[in-house]
Amino acid sequence: MAGLRTREELKRLEDLGRICRGDIIKMTTVANSGHPGGSMSSIDIFLSIYDFAKNDPNKPFDPERDRVIVSHGHTSPGVYSTLGRLGFVDIDEVIAGFRHPGSIFEGHITRGIPGVEWTTGNLGQGLSVGVGMALASKLSGKNNRVFVAMSDAEQAKGQVGEARRTAVKYGLDNLVVVIDYNDAQISGRAHNIMYVDIKANYLADGWKVIEVDGHDYLELNEALVEAEDSKGPVVVIGKTIMGKGVSFMEGDVSYHGKPLDFEKAALALAELGLENDIDRFVQMRKVLPSYHEQVQAIDEDVKPFTGDPIVYPVEKKTDNRSAFGKAVGDIGRLNKGRLPVMVVDCDLKPSTKVSEFEKVWPENFVQIGVQEHNAATLAGAASVCGVLTFFADFGVFGVDETYNQQRLNDINKANVKVGVTHVGIDVGEDGKTHHCLDYIGALRNFYGFKLIVPADPNQTDKAVRFMSETKGNFVIAMGRSTMNPVADENGNPFFGEEYKFEYGKVDVIRKGKDITLVTTGQVTHHAVKAADELRSHGIEVAVLNVSCPLGANFDSVKEFFSSIVISLEDHNVASGLGSILADYLVGSGIIPKSFEKIGVERYMFSGDNELLYDLAGLSSKAIVERIRGIIK
Numbered sequence: 001m002a003g004l005r006t007r008e009e010l011k012r013l014e015d016l017g018r019i020c021r022g023d024i025i026k027m028t029t030v031a032n033s034g035h036p037g038g039s040m041s042s043i044d045i046f047l048s049i050y051d052f053a054k055n056d057p058n059k060p061f062d063p064e065r066d067r068v069i070v071s072h073g074h075t076s077p078g079v080y081s082t083l084g085r086l087g088f089v090d091i092d093e094v095i096a097g098f099r100h101p102g103s104i105f106e107g108h109i110t111r112g113i114p115g116v117e118w119t120t121g122n123l124g125q126g127l128s129v130g131v132g133m134a135l136a137s138k139l140s141g142k143n144n145r146v147f148v149a150m151s152d153a154e155q156a157k158g159q160v161g162e163a164r165r166t167a168v169k170y171g172l173d174n175l176v177v178v179i180d181y182n183d184a185q186i187s188g189r190a191h192n193i194m195y196v197d198i199k200a201n202y203l204a205d206g207w208k209v210i211e212v213d214g215h216d217y218l219e220l221n222e223a224l225v226e227a228e229d230s231k232g233p234v235v236v237i238g239k240t241i242m243g244k245g246v247s248f249m250e251g252d253v254s255y256h257g258k259p260l261d262f263e264k265a266a267l268a269l270a271e272l273g274l275e276n277d278i279d280r281f282v283q284m285r286k287v288l289p290s291y292h293e294q295v296q297a298i299d300e301d302v303k304p305f306t307g308d309p310i311v312y313p314v315e316k317k318t319d320n321r322s323a324f325g326k327a328v329g330d331i332g333r334l335n336k337g338r339l340p341v342m343v344v345d346c347d348l349k350p351s352t353k354v355s356e357f358e359k360v361w362p363e364n365f366v367q368i369g370v371q372e373h374n375a376a377t378l379a380g381a382a383s384v385c386g387v388l389t390f391f392a393d394f395g396v397f398g399v400d401e402t403y404n405q406q407r408l409n410d411i412n413k414a415n416v417k418v419g420v421t422h423v424g425i426d427v428g429e430d431g432k433t434h435h436c437l438d439y440i441g442a443l444r445n446f447y448g449f450k451l452i453v454p455a456d457p458n459q460t461d462k463a464v465r466f467m468s469e470t471k472g473n474f475v476i477a478m479g480r481s482t483m484n485p486v487a488d489e490n491g492n493p494f495f496g497e498e499y500k501f502e503y504g505k506v507d508v509i510r511k512g513k514d515i516t517l518v519t520t521g522q523v524t525h526h527a528v529k530a531a532d533e534l535r536s537h538g539i540e541v542a543v544l545n546v547s548c549p550l551g552a553n554f555d556s557v558k559e560f561f562s563s564i565v566i567s568l569e570d571h572n573v574a575s576g577l578g579s580i581l582a583d584y585l586v587g588s589g590i591i592p593k594s595f596e597k598i599g600v601e602r603y604m605f606s607g608d609n610e611l612l613y614d615l616a617g618l619s620s621k622a623i624v625e626r627i628r629g630i631i632k
């Protein structure tokens with residue numbers, strides 16, 4: 001319960017701080033690994049924040065709770081000891097299991113452990129997480145508070161500046177940052193490694209700044225109370241000492257990531273006036289299992305209305321990105337007043353078409369500007385707070401530039417819906433800096449993200465509605481150019497009213513026994529056009545559309561793989577659909593008559609997308625010529 005603490009309550013926290021310092025030493029010594037020094041400088045901050053926040057250890061996933069984000073996740077010994085002593089977790093299990101594969105208490109804090117809201121460790125992302133959760137709280141009408149504990153060294157990161165500005169722009173008076181300013185990091189003094197005027201930066205961006213002694217519980221408590229009445233975001237800068245509490249550790253940066261041996265641990269515990277029961281935890285550790293089941297946070301359900309799909313006629317050209325924008329706008333309209341929906345944009349709304357959502361729900365349209373790293377993290381964090389969250393960007397920014405941010409969204413099992421446009425050489429004239437040629441390969445490195453590469457506007461519309469109502473992280477990847485929607489053999493929309501999108505389904509758009517074309521995305525309509533032309537010349541070509549390259553159910557269409565098989569993709573030929581299909585064929589023991597991968601083999605230059613498709617062998621003309629060369 002927030003408020004000014006009594007002298008007795010502050011004394012209790014101070015006593016806990018001493019005990020927690022002992023826990024930190026014990027767990028890192030038992031594990032012979034970890035970061036004791038920074039944990040001991042941050043421990044008084046952690047205890048003050050967790051004690052102040054509205055967060056019941058008996059109901060750690062209550063949707064009405066305050067959120068506490070710890071950006072410097074390597075100080076996990078401090079976080080875990082705090083959670084143990086405040087009743088969120090069992091402290092004996094923490095000390096014995098820290099950094100052991102049979103324990104949930106990993107080296108960096110892990111979302112799903114009661115009291116841990118986000119898996120962190122990649123420095124510089126925690127403030128973006130806090131901004132995303134504070135925004136989500138505002139948009140859902142809860143206005144719960146979000147506290148972000150940070151280190152001083154990570155203030156040098158550009159993403160921190162992005163998040164600072166966003167917090168001020170959106171008036172996040174429910175956001176409080178507390179920085180552990182111990183002026184120490186792995187390589188020495190932070191001011192020598194990369195000087196940052198932390199106070200000046202926050203003041204320049206419009207934050208309220210409060211400076212305190214980071215080891216003084218009264219000053220910390222008074223600062224948190226003062227922050228409650230602020231009209232905007234507040235940062236509390238706490239001056240601290242590395243290794244605080246043990247004389248031979250204090251101020252020694254070598255203890256940033258170096259545990260004490262048993263002898264020094266005994267000396268430290270004696271100085272703290274604590275029992276040396278390390279051997280008990282060593283024995284407990286010996287009988288831990290060899291692995292642990294992954295923990296899973298309990299998130300608020302997001303169950304949007306998704307409405308009826310829009311069907312685009314085959315005779316009228318349009319683009320997938322416009323279909324995406326219209327579908328997102330429609331979902332916004334349907335859910336306004338019943339479920340918060342948020343769209344995060346990076347100054348690209350006319351191109352990504354999310355301006356359609358802005359027209360419907362402008363107050364939930366979050367314009368980040370050219371700050372992609374912050375935007376990706378912010379969107380992921382908001383998505384686990386009961387808000388249906390879309391993040392729209394170009395492929396080279398939404399996947400490539402923010403690869404690490406999306407990786408953390410994946411690790412955190414977020415629920416963000418990423419729409420990336422302008423993928424592949426379909427972007428044409430923009431040239432090699434904007435040709436996103438690795439989005440399949442990049443996302444293939446993740447374990448949880450699902451990828452949809454729709455063939456046309458009709459499939460795009462249905463895919464957007466599907467991913468909106470399906471839990472988990474999704475990327476939907478789209479090109480820029482317009483096309484006629486794919487038609488069936490009767491001239492009707494293949495992905496029309498009767499079509500139901502299923503993740504992993506491989507669509508048989510044309511049947512044929514001579515050659516099988518396996519394709520994805522924008523290239524599909526070129527493949528269909530080529531197949532129809534070749535059929536008039538007596539060559540039967542099957543066309544398989546793979547809209548979900550990372551989860552394709554190739555077993556359902558394996559009868560098409562006994563003939564000549566060619567994969568076609570507007571993607572790096574070495575890391576996309578063709579490679580996935582090759583893995584499948586080898587793993588299944590299927591040997592086609594021949595197998596060829598056609599895709600982009602180099603960084604392309606600027607030019608008309610049709611010309612570039614010709615050069616890459618992906619245009620309908622090039623496909624026809626290639627197949628005629630094979631079948632003579």
